[in-house]
Amino acid sequence: MCCVLGYAGHDLSKEKFTELLMRTASRGPDDQRVAETEFGLLGFGRLAIMGLTPEGMQPFFRGNDCVVCNGELYGFRPVKKELEADGYTFESDSDGSGRNLPCIKLATVWL
Numbered sequence: 001m002c003c004v005l006g007y008a009g010h011d012l013s014k015e016k017f018t019e020l021l022m023r024t025a026s027r028g029p030d031d032q033r034v035a036e037t038e039f040g041l042l043g044f045g046r047l048a049i050m051g052l053t054p055e056g057m058q059p060f061f062r063g064n065d066c067v068v069c070n071g072e073l074y075g076f077r078p079v080k081k082e083l084e085a086d087g088y089t090f091e092s093d094s095d096g097s098g099r100n101l102p103c104i105k106l107a108t109v110w111l
Helices: 012-020 076-085 100-109
Strands: 004-008 031-036 040-046 060-062 066-068
Touching: 004 012, 012 031, 012 040
Parallel strands: none
Antiparallel strands: 004 040, 031 040, 060 066
């Protein structure tokens, strides 16, 4: 399972946050990334199962929006086709990537 780590605030340095994320490297051994946002920091440790290309790496961005998501959306391909018909674009074969952050809509569909 991947690792998602977040911090809301500006008192923690990116270096310290990255150090904390690296303590969970066994949960996401394939890659780690930290994103700075206006509200704080988002970290992701990747266990690559779907979307094995670099484009499947999180956090995902659209303009100033940034999102991380964890879990597997089985059966997402039919929904992905519907989203593509609605104009969403995907950057990888991951179940949550894309310029329009369709993982938000995909997650809503599955809730």
